[in-house]
Amino acid sequence: MKTVMGKSKAEALKETGYIRFDLSSELDHPQSMEQFRQLAQEFEDMPLDPYNKKAHRYRRYSRGVILPWSNEFHWLPNYQTSDGKQLCEYYQGAYNAEHKEEYRAFSPLSETTKQIPLLTKIILHDYEQTFWDKRTLTMPIHVGVHFVKMFVSDPHAVSVASPNLVHQDGEPFTFCHLVERSNVVGATNLIAVPECAGKKREEVRPDQIYEEFELVHPLESYGFCDSMVSHYVSGVRLGTDGEVAVRSAILIDYVPTVISIP
Numbered sequence: 001m002k003t004v005m006g007k008s009k010a011e012a013l014k015e016t017g018y019i020r021f022d023l024s025s026e027l028d029h030p031q032s033m034e035q036f037r038q039l040a041q042e043f044e045d046m047p048l049d050p051y052n053k054k055a056h057r058y059r060r061y062s063r064g065v066i067l068p069w070s071n072e073f074h075w076l077p078n079y080q081t082s083d084g085k086q087l088c089e090y091y092q093g094a095y096n097a098e099h100k101e102e103y104r105a106f107s108p109l110s111e112t113t114k115q116i117p118l119l120t121k122i123i124l125h126d127y128e129q130t131f132w133d134k135r136t137l138t139m140p141i142h143v144g145v146h147f148v149k150m151f152v153s154d155p156h157a158v159s160v161a162s163p164n165l166v167h168q169d170g171e172p173f174t175f176c177h178l179v180e181r182s183n184v185v186g187a188t189n190l191i192a193v194p195e196c197a198g199k200k201r202e203e204v205r206p207d208q209i210y211e212e213f214e215l216v217h218p219l220e221s222y223g224f225c226d227s228m229v230s231h232y233v234s235g236v237r238l239g240t241d242g243e244v245a246v247r248s249a250i251l252i253d254y255v256p257t258v259i260s261i262p
């Protein structure tokens, strides 16, 4: 698996802190395409992000673990509330300025979606690009899988990401895979030097930017090593080509297991 510069994606990620790639060219066979259509189905019925109902953002979130010694991926169970609701908790510590030290709970992915082999394949593919201290790899790696849909139908509305600032996630590695982009103005990705974390987009100087781009094709992707860069995606507005704008993506983050004794 070589990039145009003759380097593997894993080598490029280690060197530059981020990579862009097109998974569709690597998964180009009919079975994968059929499974991709099944994955895209999950985005048809997405609950509104309960933590910002004005953000026009819809999401589901589930968690799993990779066992580094066997390269196996397993889903973790949902959390069931006393009234029988299935949830999955998400915690970013101090890293999300909009939700500092706060546990958020999202609706999980459906069991049907979790069983789609292509999703596990993508999770393991991204994991292969990451790099860790050898000692870390004696414990499971926690995997957070977010399905996020930004959707607007009102010409004055804008769907924004959380946080709506240039930031770092706190999770050592994150990958983003486009599922759909249609009739969208915006959703422009920015990768910048780590010092830009916490700034508004307009406060970032041109010499601090590594790259600015849009994901356009299904399964067009990027990934980054969080400590080496900061990142941002601009809001989604309605284009002139229809009545709705949709930008759906799968975000996958990788975090080491740390034993904490309170």
Ligand SMILES: [Fe+2]
Binding pocket: 162, 163, 167, 168, 169, 231
């Ligand atoms: Fe982020």
